[in-house]
Amino acid sequence: MSDDQLDLVFGALADRTRRAILARLAREDANVGDLTALFTMSQPAISKHLKVLEQAGLISRNRQGTMRLSHLEAEPLKDATGWLADYREYWTESYARLDELLESLD
Amino acid sequence: MSDDQLDLVFGALADRTRRAILARLAREDANVGDLTALFTMSQPAISKHLKVLEQAGLISRNRQGTMRLSHLEAEPLKDATGWLADYREYWTESYARLDELLESLD
DNA sequence: GTTATCTATAACCAGCAAGTTACATAAAGG
């Protein structure tokens, strides 16, 4: 994954509103109105966040009537995880398998 | 991990210079001069990046004579990976084990 | 074609981020 792409992905994840949007989209696709209702900010603000997420490749969007549904595209999250994984040997539990960590999060 | 902490960690990772600093520190601790030599920017700029990394918990620093050694603290990277892992079921290879991905990166 | 609904865009503002140069501070050595 290129530095440019990592800039976009980590930059997108650096905002808690955008992380919350991703969490919402993980459950189900949503339109702009749905997402706006979740936060205390204006619809244009949400549209901007969606644009950032789209440019990072984290969501795709398609029209459904007058609405535009946002859909989670988690592939870049995998790539970001891959980047982070290079450091797993420096974690405290150096030799614990990562999926054990993952289990512990459930 | 708190939203505040995730803001700091992902924010720190959103800059390629800081990612490169982490990559360097993964090999060996380094002082500010060492790190400055790796980039085309001034020493104060590097000191600022180190401050950001320190506030995110990604490095620790201790004096060694007139120098200050930066040391990688990868625990927050584990936490960030944990956050990302919640989305692993949405990745294309939905049911591939994450450690298989990790192997493929070596 | 008018209207209503949903979303995008434009213009603006405040604050922060990332860099600079100049200078201050800390520790070690003669």
Added chain:
DNA sequence: CCTTTATGTAACTTGCTGGTTATAGATAAC
């Protein structure tokens, strides 16, 4: 002490981020 080396801090500039309001554009319904 005075100097040298290494690093931090202050002040400043530039540009981006995240929000706002107002308005424009696209689609569906009538």
